[in-house]
Amino acid sequence: MALALLASLPAWIGNSYYVNIASQVLLYAVFALGLNVIVGYAGLVSLGHAGLFGIAAYSGAILINGGYGHFLGIVGALAVTLGASALFAVLALRGTGLGFVMITVALGQIVWGVAYRWISLTNGDNGVSIASRPAPFGLSLVDADPFYWATLVVFLVALAAIAVFVASPFGASLRGARDQPRRMNALGYNVWLIRFLAFLFSGLWSGVAGLLFLYYNQFVSPQTVALTASAEVLLMVISGGTATLLGPIAGALLVVVMKNVASAYIERWNFVLGAIFVAIVIFMPEGLVPGSLRLWRWGVRRWRQRLAGPVAMAAVPPGSGGGQ
Amino acid sequence: MNLWLLAANSIAFGGLLFLLSAGFALIFGLMRIPNLTHGSLFMLGAYFGVSLMAWGLGFWAAALVGGVGVAVLGGLIERLLLRRLPGAELAQVLVTLGLSFMIADTCLMQWGGDPISIETPAALRGASHVAGVAFPTYRLGVIVIAVTFATALWAMLERTRLGAMIRAGVDDPMMARAAGIRVPLLFTVVFCLGSGLAGFAGVIGGPILSVYPGLDQDMLPLALVVVILGGSGSLVGSFVGSFVVGVLYNFGQALLPELAYVVLFLPMLLVLVVRPAGLFGRPSP
Numbered sequence: 001m002a003l004a005l006l007a008s009l010p011a012w013i014g015n016s017y018y019v020n021i022a023s024q025v026l027l028y029a030v031f032a033l034g035l036n037v038i039v040g041y042a043g044l045v046s047l048g049h050a051g052l053f054g055i056a057a058y059s060g061a062i063l064i065n066g067g068y069g070h071f072l073g074i075v076g077a078l079a080v081t082l083g084a085s086a087l088f089a090v091l092a093l094r095g096t097g098l099g100f101v102m103i104t105v106a107l108g109q110i111v112w113g114v115a116y117r118w119i120s121l122t123n124g125d126n127g128v129s130i131a132s133r134p135a136p137f138g139l140s141l142v143d144a145d146p147f148y149w150a151t152l153v154v155f156l157v158a159l160a161a162i163a164v165f166v167a168s169p170f171g172a173s174l175r176g177a178r179d180q181p182r183r184m185n186a187l188g189y190n191v192w193l194i195r196f197l198a199f200l201f202s203g204l205w206s207g208v209a210g211l212l213f214l215y216y217n218q219f220v221s222p223q224t225v226a227l228t229a230s231a232e233v234l235l236m237v238i239s240g241g242t243a244t245l246l247g248p249i250a251g252a253l254l255v256v257v258m259k260n261v262a263s264a265y266i267e268r269w270n271f272v273l274g275a276i277f278v279a280i281v282i283f284m285p286e287g288l289v290p291g292s293l294r295l296w297r298w299g300v301r302r303w304r305q306r307l308a309g310p311v312a313m314a315a316v317p318p319g320s321g322g323g324q
Numbered sequence: 325m326n327l328w329l330l331a332a333n334s335i336a337f338g339g340l341l342f343l344l345s346a347g348f349a350l351i352f353g354l355m356r357i358p359n360l361t362h363g364s365l366f367m368l369g370a371y372f373g374v375s376l377m378a379w380g381l382g383f384w385a386a387a388l389v390g391g392v393g394v395a396v397l398g399g400l401i402e403r404l405l406l407r408r409l410p411g412a413e414l415a416q417v418l419v420t421l422g423l424s425f426m427i428a429d430t431c432l433m434q435w436g437g438d439p440i441s442i443e444t445p446a447a448l449r450g451a452s453h454v455a456g457v458a459f460p461t462y463r464l465g466v467i468v469i470a471v472t473f474a475t476a477l478w479a480m481l482e483r484t485r486l487g488a489m490i491r492a493g494v495d496d497p498m499m500a501r502a503a504g505i506r507v508p509l510l511f512t513v514v515f516c517l518g519s520g521l522a523g524f525a526g527v528i529g530g531p532i533l534s535v536y537p538g539l540d541q542d543m544l545p546l547a548l549v550v551v552i553l554g555g556s557g558s559l560v561g562s563f564v565g566s567f568v569v570g571v572l573y574n575f576g577q578a579l580l581p582e583l584a585y586v587v588l589f590l591p592m593l594l595v596l597v598v599r600p601a602g603l604f605g606r607p608s609p
Contacts, residue, residue, distance in 0.1 A: 045414050047421075071335025091593060094600040098358050101417055102548050105360070106592065109545035120582065204534065227541055231421055273431035277422025281415045282408065 017145035020216075023148045025256045026155040027212040032236040032248030033162050034205025038133060040243030041166060041235065043178035044100050047230045048108030052156045052203045054225030056210030061128040061220050070134035074210040078207050085203025087208070089196050096181075100165060108230050115222040127221030130214065141215070145235060151212055158205055163245055164293075165201060174198050175243075228270065232259075235273065239280055328457045331571075334440055336463035336532065338570025339470025343525035344543060345550040345562045346477060347518025352516075353557015354514050355496045356413065357406060360420040362522055363544030364427040369394045369437050369523025370535040373442060383445035391524030398519020402512050430535050442530025469528060473521070474563055481559060485595055490514060494557045546573070549592050551590060553600025564603060 002143060010019045035049050060077035064070060092103040115122045122128060141147045148186040165171055176184045177191045184191050214220055223229070240251030258276075262269050283291075335433025348362045373383075380391065401423060410413040445490035448465045451458040481487035492500040493510050501507045526535075533539065550569050568591060576587035595603060 045417060047417070091596050094395070094596045098352075098356060098413055098417075099600070101413075102358055102552060103596065106545050106548045106552065106589075109541070109548075110585050110589045112541075113545075113588075114583075117585060118582040227544075228425065233423070234418075238414075268433070269430050270425045272427070274422040275424030277418050278405070281418045281422070282405075 003156075007149070010145040010148055015027075015221035019144040019148050021260055021298065022257065023151045023216060024062040024169055024260075025253050026148075026151045027209055027216060028233065028236060029249045029252035030155055030158045030212065030254055031206055031209035031233050032240070032252045033158055033245070034202050035207060035233050036237045036242060036244075036248045037165070037202040037205070039163065039237050040247075041171065041174050041178065042195055044092075044096065044195065044199075045094070045234070046104040046202075047101055047227065047234060048092070048106075048111070049202070049206050049233060050113075050225050050227075050229035051111035052085055052088065053210035053213065053229070054111060054220065055084045056207035057220040057224060058115065058122060058215050059130065060211050061130050064130050065128065074134075077211055078204065081203055081207030081210070082200060085200050085207075086196075088203070089199035093192060093195055093199070102160040105227065108225065108227060112222055112225045112227070115225050120321070122222075125161040125222060127219055127223075129219040131218075133215050133282055147216070151216075152214060154208060156158055157270075158208065159249075162205070166245070170194070170197070194280060228273070231277075232273065235280075239276070263274070325470065327602040329459070330574060332459045332463050332467075334571040334574035335567060336466040336570075337574055339467045339565035340525055340532065341527045341546055341550055341570050342470050342563055342566035343473060343521050346474070347521040347555055348547045349516050349551045349554065349558060349562040350490070351518045352551060354490060354497075355406075355511050356411075357412070357416050358420070359515075359518070360417065360544065361401065361424045362429065362518075362547055363540035363542070364424040364431075365394050365398060365522040365524040366529070366543050367431060367521050367535065367540040368427055369395070369526030370442070370530050371440075371526075371541065372523065373527030374435065374440050374535060375446055377442065383443070387524055387527035390527045394523025394526075395516040395520030398522075399512055399516040401519075402515035406515075407508070407511075408589075421478060424544075428537065428540055429571055435535070436608060437537055439534045439536035441534040442527065444531040458499075466532070467527060471567075474559070477559055485512070513607045518582055546588075549603070552592050553595050553602060555604040558602070558604040561602055561604030 009022055013019055013022070024253055031049075035046065037051075038046050039045050055079045059080040060073050063073040063076045068076065071100060088104070088107050091107065092100050095103055116124060118124075133147065135141060139146060139150075141150050149318070173184065173189055177189065177194045181191050184194075207215050210224075213224070236251030236255045237248050238251070239254055240247030240249065258272070259269055344362065344366055348359060351357055351359050351362075369390045372393050373386045375388055376386035377383065391421060401420075405419050405423075406416060409419065446461045448462040450461055452461045453459075454464075478489075481490060489500070489505045489510055492503070492505060493507055497507055546569055550562055550583040553568060554563070555567030569588065572587055572591065573584060576584035580587060
């Protein structure tokens with residue numbers, strides 16, 4: 001049902017501008033799902049994932065412009081991204097908690113510094129563009145609709161892969177390593193290795209999203225790897241609700257739509273982004289999807305209690321139910 | 325390029341970094357708050373300095389008032405927002421990150437997108453000759469200021485009652501609280517102090533770096549690398565780390581301009597592999 005709706009989306013939207021926004025939502029959903037593996041299921045907050053996303057986009061662009069073709073470009077870019085993820089993971093996993101956050105921020109900023117300053121490789125502030133989108137199996141992706149379908153296919157593969165990953169015994173041991181690292185260690189699990197592999201998996205899907213981004217825009221610039229970009233995707237994960245499959249998708253939808261709407265009316269997207277961060281943390285610390293569910297359940301209970309009569313209306317403070 | 329000049333610039337930049345990262349290291353060490361607004365506070369201090377000087381204040385007065393202004397703002401952030409989120413590290417990261425975006429955008433609105441340079445104070449213009457080598461006087465001045473502040477901070481931490489309370493809070497907040505130290509008040513004091521130092525450093529750095537949108541994002545990773553190198557909560561660590569980063573960054577920019585950031589990253593990599601708690605940090609229990 002939802003699948004049919006998604007697949008037929010271009011038909012009933014019509015306007016290619018909105019189809020393009022739908023493609024953006026899907027590609028960022030892949031990114032957010034990938035980040036959620038490490039943020040939600042491993043419990044390690046990364047603020048350097050735009051670096052991995054950008055490394056994939058840049059290496060893809062450089063390989064394609066170097067004449068290696070789309071297939072080798074994609075494979076090469078994903079290999080480079082996996083290598084970078086391994087390096088990131090080895091360094092960042094030297095710390096947990098805050099140490100992890102700070103190291104990922106520093107690593108992300110270093111990628112940004114390279115993108116911005118290593119002009120002979122990355123063309124600096126001007127960015128790198130690529131001439132064309134690929135044409136898998138002879139299908140041209142130049143128009144908005146075919147590109148949307150291609151993105152949808154990648155998105156569904158990512159969703160299925162991450163769903164399987166999370167439900168697998170390895171996913172269970174990852175959650176175990178998040179909640180009870182010492183106990184997992186005592187049980188004979190190698191917590192470090194579990195986290196390392198989860199980071200690689202997360203980096204891989206960030207890289208896939210980075211390539212989708214490259215093909216969507218046919219352009220990549222240092223803006224793509226800025227701290228703001230890492231923060232945006234983290235906002236998608238957090239706002240939707242961490243450690244859920246639907247949360248990051250809802251978050252991607254929310255942020256992309258808001259960003260497009262906001263930038264159409266106001267120039268101050270960064271201010272709005274920052275304000276949303278602060279507001280979410282203060283008012284809905286568990287994320288928008290679980291937070292709204294909690295409020296909705298509370299509302300339903302209030303309504304039922306009102307039907308049951310005023311006696312049952314014993315004061316239920318907001319927020320005391322549901323979430324606990 | 326003259327090697328001596330480069331060395332002087334590196335040390336001056338290291339001094340500036342110390343002013344920025346000492347506060348960051350203290351806040352992180354005492355409160356376990358990764359204050360991602362620290363770069364923004366630096367930039368905000370610099371912009372405050374620009375406006376204060378435009379209103380006719382002298383350079384040093386502007387640096388002091390700018391620092392105090394940023395300290396007050398830091399105190400407000402701590403009291404109104406961070407206080408509500410005790411121990412919630414992720415929430416603190418997000419709030420400080422969100423605030424840093426809001427501050428950056430507000431600065432862009434208020435002061436525009438063009439770089440603004442801050443005039444070097446008249447008394448420190450030109451060059452001084454030390455042992456027959458000419459150094460820009462202002463850079464020497466920055467080094468003197470940084471060393472003075474380092475000494476004062478060290479004396480405050482090691483020799484005063486407040487310093488003893490802060491050290492107790494860094495070492496063991498629960499015991500410090502049990503011993504009757506008002507740790508929440510200490511938090512506010514340290515947050516104000518750290519923010520004020522960052523704001524002050526912003527004005528002092530103005531004649532060297534000038535002020536531009538994105539200055540915050542240039543400075544924050546430097547402060548992070550200093551703290552990762554030196555160890556959180558360690559003043560000596562930030563001092564040594566600042567000069568290491570200052571030297572590497574300046575020499576890197578002069579010799580390998582395209583890879584200055586990567587050069588910066590090498591010692592961090594080494595320290596993380598060999599000694600994850602930082603050169604002067606204690607391993608966390």
